Amino acid sequence: MNKQNPQQIKDWYEKQKNGQWKTLTDALSKDTKLHAQLNNFIKAIYQKFRQQKNLPKDFKPTIKFQGFFGFQDFEIPTKMGHCDSQLNWKTSNGQKVAGSELGSLSIVLSQKLLLSKLGMEELITDYQENARGVNWTSLPVSFKGLIGTIAHEIAHTYQFLVNEDGVKSQCESTGERDSEGKLKYPELAYEHTALTEEIQTMAVKLSEYQKFKNWWEGKESAENLLEEKQENEEKTETSEQVSETSVKVSWTSKPETEKLEQPSDQGQNWPDWVLPVGIVAGVVLVGGLLYWIFKKK
Numbered sequence: 001m002n003k004q005n006p007q008q009i010k011d012w013y014e015k016q017k018n019g020q021w022k023t024l025t026d027a028l029s030k031d032t033k034l035h036a037q038l039n040n041f042i043k044a045i046y047q048k049f050r051q052q053k054n055l056p057k058d059f060k061p062t063i064k065f066q067g068f069f070g071f072q073d074f075e076i077p078t079k080m081g082h083c084d085s086q087l088n089w090k091t092s093n094g095q096k097v098a099g100s101e102l103g104s105l106s107i108v109l110s111q112k113l114l115l116s117k118l119g120m121e122e123l124i125t126d127y128q129e130n131a132r133g134v135n136w137t138s139l140p141v142s143f144k145g146l147i148g149t150i151a152h153e154i155a156h157t158y159q160f161l162v163n164e165d166g167v168k169s170q171c172e173s174t175g176e177r178d179s180e181g182k183l184k185y186p187e188l189a190y191e192h193t194a195l196t197e198e199i200q201t202m203a204v205k206l207s208e209y210q211k212f213k214n215w216w217e218g219k220e221s222a223e224n225l226l227e228e229k230q231e232n233e234e235k236t237e238t239s240e241q242v243s244e245t246s247v248k249v250s251w252t253s254k255p256e257t258e259k260l261e262q263p264s265d266q267g268q269n270w271p272d273w274v275l276p277v278g279i280v281a282g283v284v285l286v287g288g289l290l291y292w293i294f295k296k297k
Helices: 006-029 032-052 111-118 143-162 186-203 207-216 222-268 274-296
Strands: 063-068 081-088 102-109 122-130 133-140
Touching: 006 063, 006 111, 006 122, 006 133, 032 063, 032 143, 032 186, 032 207, 063 111, 081 143, 102 143, 111 122, 111 143, 143 186, 143 207
Parallel strands: 063 102
Antiparallel strands: 081 102, 122 133
């Protein structure tokens, strides 16, 4: 609740009420550049966290942002994201074979989070004005909430990767509970909470974080960020091509250099007496030949 600025809250409510928030965010939810930015950012956090946790590099599953939940709400109104795991792996003597993981990990987000891209940090509900004043409730959908949701879902992906039991991942917010409302798998839920905090702390220190934040807040264009990424990829590809060409040149130029230098080296290494002896021998040979011709006549 933001009691410090009730006029702003009222303005947001007028724009969002009766499901209008869906219309406001519809275009953004289908924006391919926005999808690409989120996909790149989520992958950057996911890969960095895997490195931080020393997961083997040959873990094959990667992660993909699959878009927004669309015009439907999640079953739980406060649910902001969902992680889907379709993983399988080989086992030996009941143990998972490292590096044999196959399948996919994916994340979807609530379309409500796009309100912060439009400058609205809360989804206002139950707004009421009366003689006593104004009352409302709200659901936070700020950029901080977006980062928290991404961290929450990546924490699930980590649990999916490393836990081998039937139930691999749980969280305190939506974890399975018994008839008394107690968590059935409290260890997994508490582990998930700790992982989420660890990922959030790590994420804000990444170089990609500030760039993504600037773009989300409208301080930098998506085109610039996407072009920069493409340019870096092209530079890497060009560098690899140049490196490959250099190797080829080093293999082909060496024999040719030896062939060019060989005659020059041989001429320079003749002894000094070779030239005069050769001249005398030539004169004697020519003279003998002429003497034999004239004698025959």
